[in-house]
Amino acid sequence: MSTDTFLSIDFGTSNSLVGAYHQGKRYEALTLDEKASDPTMMRTLLYFPNPDLCYYGAEAIEQYIQQDMEGRLFRSFKSHLPNQNYLGTVLDNRILTLETLIGVFLLELKKRAEKSLDTEVTKAVIGRPARYSMDSVADGFALHRMQKAAAFAGFKEVQFVPEPLAAAFDYRRQLTSEKIVLIGDFGGGTSDFTLIKLRPSGFSKDDVLAIDGCPLAGDALDSVFMSHKLNEYFGAKSRYRLPMGSNVMTMPKGVTLRLNHPAHIVHLKEKDTYEFIREVKKCSLTAKDAEAVERLFVLIEDQQIFPFFENIERTKRALSNSNETDFEFDYPGLEISEHFTSPQFVEWAKDTRENIFASLDQCLKDGNVTADQVDLVCLTGGTAKVPFIQKEFEKRFGLERLQTQSHFHSVLSGLTEAAGFVAQGTQIL
Ligand SMILES: Nc1ncnc2c1ncn2[C@@H]1O[C@H](COP(=O)(O)OP(=O)(O)OP(=O)(O)O)[C@@H](O)[C@H]1O
Ligand SMILES: [Mg+2]
Known part of the structure; x- marks a missing residue:
């Protein structure tokens, strides 16, 4: 000891x-x-x-x-x-x-x-x-x-x-015999997989057949609510024309990518980006375009970024238990009311899901194991509760081999x- x-x-x-x-x-x-x-x-x-x-x-x-x-x-x-x-x-x-x-x-x-x-x-x-x-x-x-x-x-x-x-x-600890186990851990920032030969006792590092994963998980799922819908309230689609310029432009990608993601949105406060957004507002094409950019300023200035993303996260979690839910945000100047459904969420999250499951496929490939050869699949982490993640595993491995830790x-x-x-x-x- x-x-x-x-x-x-x-x-x-x-x-x-x-x-x-x-x-x-x-x-x-x-x-x-x-x-x-x-x-x-x-x-x-x-x-x-x-x-x-x-x-x-x-x-x-x-x-x-x-x-x-x-x-x-x-x-x-x-x-x-x-x-x-x-x-x-x-x-x-x-x-x-x-x-x-x-x-x-x-x-x-x-x-x-x-x-x-x-x-x-x-x-x-x-x-x-x-x-x-x-x-x-x-x-x-x-x-x-x-x-x-x-x-x-x-x-x-x-x-x-x-x-x-x-x-x-x-x-x-739950095993009584040797098994090939696939572990999926779906967190806030990353989705992680291990393919391992698990024995009830003893451990050799050769038992680890493969480890893989990708930096997409719960936060990336929160961000699809922004990128597919809510960001338009904050000027993602606002049009502007710079002085002397003839082209009508919309908010550049560098700004919307930050706006969409809970980990990156705080960087909109950085001086250069902030100044740029101010410029966009001044040069907005219509009052409606300017109004949306103004909402972005309220979101940043009035420190509403954190509560706003908390609300998005609650919405996402609600869709784990029900087919539809309301999104309400009632801060003065930022009043937003939307209705979201599970099929919408599934559709919006398609790319994220595909990328996550591509890294699962890579893990199986690295381990030289086919889906049929896996004896048990164990899922953990908060994002494992998302129904379409569960369903994808059911489809690939069948319900009998699936175990989700709550x-x-x-x-x-x-x-x-x-x-x-x-x-x-x-x-x-
Ligand atoms: N019921 C639910 N439905 C959907 N998502 C959920 C649910 N409960 C929690 N989550 C999500 O799970 C994530 C947090 O899970 P967890 O605590 O496992 O992550 P973490 O360990 O902090 O992150 P990582 O392992 O990626 O560093 C958050 O994105 C949260 O929104
Ligand atoms: Mg974790």
Whole structure:
């Protein structure tokens, strides 16, 4: 038995969880956020009312609302890791690199875990998506930044473990015989797959047949509501003509791509983009075109981006349980009322779904396994609840081979098991 203490950290795009391997025992999920409906899960959110003060998780939202949404709220920042153009942000006059931003968040997770375990910890097993990016250079860059973030948080020894492999460790506990298992973990930022030969006990790294994934998941599904409908309220289709110019133009792609995505929309605040939108408004073709751009300013200026995307996410979740739902947003100047249906959502999400399942096909191909040879398919993560994801698996593998975990702890549980392996010197990768 090892006396080493390792934290296991599932740092998610939307939600984060921490466990530990401590004094030879596994601690599955430590209390992280007393204010959350599940205190073992903290929303991956940071709120800086000013550069010297930061709130986390449920309290970040509470304070953000209490303080009239002044200051800066950061969400989905894990998605920026592979983006070489995104180095960080500026808080007042201070540069905050992405590594520091994530480091601040990891440090808080560490402090809360240490409090819960009543001991200082400097070692961790941290989850990572199968692929931060489809581009291998960007993927390496992302991992390097995570290493820096972990060092910032005070971790001296860190092992990164693919999140879908961690989920496989968790599923293994239910097995009584060896099986070829496909794990799908559908989160906020990434969809991750592992194909693995799972045995009830013992583990060899050769059992891992393939790991693959792609940076499209829950946030990408939220974004289709914007890209296919709601962005027109914010000028995505507004026409303008520059002074002296003769061409009628519409909002450029660089702006609409930001507008559409929960992780990128905050960048509309950047000076150049902001100035450009102001110009578009001045040169709008009609009053209606200008009105839509004005709504974009209200969205940005009145700090309505976060609540607006929260509303979109609620709408998406409602469509997991019902065939249609209403979208209502009633902030003054931004009143929007729409009705959405499941078939609409399925149609809008077609490209995203196809890309996600292409990476599943790649995983099977890499593992040299056909769909028929898979004994069991286990799905986890919040986005696994989306009906068309479920249906696609049913179509490919049949309901009998499908198992969906409703809780959010599979990755953490597996990371905690991996922490035990690492503490005892077993190589897992
Ligand atoms: N009932 C539901 N229907 C559809 N989507 C849901 C539902 N519940 C949660 N989600 C989505 O699941 C995502 C969060 O899932 P999860 O906590 O597994 O992600 P994460 O671990 O933080 O992200 P990642 O693993 O990609 O870094 C969000 O996009 C959320 O909107
Ligand atoms: Mg996850």
